[in-house]
Amino acid sequence: MQYSEGQVGRVFTVRIDDGEDLIREIQRFVAAMNIHSGMIHFLGATRSAKIVTGPKEPVIPPSPRGEEIFGGWELLGFATIYPGEEGPSIHIHTAAGKGIRSLAGCLREKAEVYIVVEAIITEFVGVSAKRTLDEKTGVDLPVFDRVLP
Template sequence: MRDVELADSGRRVVVIAVERGEEAVAAVNEVARRRGIRAAEVTAVGGFQDAEVGYFDREAREYVPIPVSEQVEVLSLVGDIAEVDGEPALHVHAVLGRRDGSTVGGHLRRGEVWPTLEVVVTEVAAALAKRVDPETGVALLTGTART
């Protein structure tokens, strides 16, 4: 993976090129930790040769895995990075395009990149925190900045 930090109107922007064979979620989390990014918006395009998205089952309070065991294009990947238990954590949803033009989407759990994934991380605040909501079991933004 390669990454570069830019400045845009006083905000940090990090562009990450996740390379063939790398796992996307781990790669973005690694860059966020290394660069001290605690709150950001994330977008990306590229491709996966194998992936797993998830659908949140509200009764079970867990993500139901949806395996995607084929080459797909990352048509849209959007979400955020926020602090969970003191560490930056990526939370993104993906729409993946199949060869026949159909799509599959959900919460990105993992994605093995092929040939590349171009990720733009734009810092939005010094730090935002998430905590697990006892009612839903989901890590949600607390609404308060942490410094």
């Protein structure tokens, strides 16, 4: 087990509006505010989105199974922010529901907002972390500066 210790820095509340891309706007905001590490909580709705709902088979490296949703799904989600190869790397997970259907997984590529998404972004300071490609799994994983014996 790896870990790093830090403090809570700045806290932002953000509104992402109808038609905007949730993923792109979060990335843009995090870069503009120079946030290196942190977490994001969000709620709202999406007009359309792509969600990875797990692997096709539970093998390493995984082959992602994807779903595309359309037509106003409710969202509740959480994300982590760590430095990546090309700036802040954001890993977003969400639960999405419409009627009696629900999905959970990793939000990827696009997520067009329907009406609004409200996000709370909490910055971490003093955390030593980076997200890098893990050769064994083929997945970008966070790497921390300490190991718990």
